[in-house]
Amino acid sequence: xxxxxxxxxxxMGYSQDKLAxxxxxxxxxxxxIEKGRYNPSLSLAMILAELFKMNVEQIFILExxxxxxxx
Amino acid sequence: xxxxxxxxxxxAQSSPPGMFYxxxxxxxxxxxxxxxxxxxxxxxxxxxxxxxxxxxASFVAMIIYFIFFTTALQxxxxxxxxxYLFQVFGALMISTVFISFVIYARLY
Numbered sequence: 001x002x003x004x005x006x007x008x009x010x011x012m013g014y015s016q017d018k019l020a021x022x023x024x025x026x027x028x029x030x031x032x033i034e035k036g037r038y039n040p041s042l043s044l045a046m047i048l049a050e051l052f053k054m055n056v057e058q059i060f061i062l063e064x065x066x067x068x069x070x071x
Numbered sequence: 072x073x074x075x076x077x078x079x080x081x082x083a084q085s086s087p088p089g090m091f092y093x094x095x096x097x098x099x100x101x102x103x104x105x106x107x108x109x110x111x112x113x114x115x116x117x118x119x120x121x122x123x124x125x126x127x128a129s130f131v132a133m134i135i136y137f138i139f140f141t142t143a144l145q146x147x148x149x150x151x152x153x154x155y156l157f158q159v160f161g162a163l164m165i166s167t168v169f170i171s172f173v174i175y176a177r178l179y
Contacts, residue, residue: 024115025113025115025116025117026110026113026115026117026118028110028117029115029116029117032117032179037178037179038117038120038179040116041116044116
């Protein structure tokens, strides 16, 4: 799954530390999400979308390999 | 301490005493906790995932150790007293849990 967290975070003017503090998670969690190593839970993704004033789909984008069955 | 015991065992050309393995395991725990503590102190969902995956991986590893030790004893591949095997098995279990936490903390 691709994501635009880093891009939107920079647009909002947040540092990784600040975003981590706002979401109540660690900075490592933000780094992992931005690098695509870790997918956040649905609730964290929705809170993130709310913070960025966007929809979840605008921040997290599904890729072909994410589908269990080929479309 | 563990290094000293290991060294003396090598010098005496014998296998190290059982407590040597437990000391190595304690050293692994200490170093792992030093690495993990700043991350584990934050109880966020990434740490929950690391714990969950680490425990699952160690469970699988323990089953493998158990099968190996049982088979090895059954077919007399290893000739060691039960006390010695318990120490090795215990040390392996302790090390595996913490090493798997460190590996998953590096991955995620």
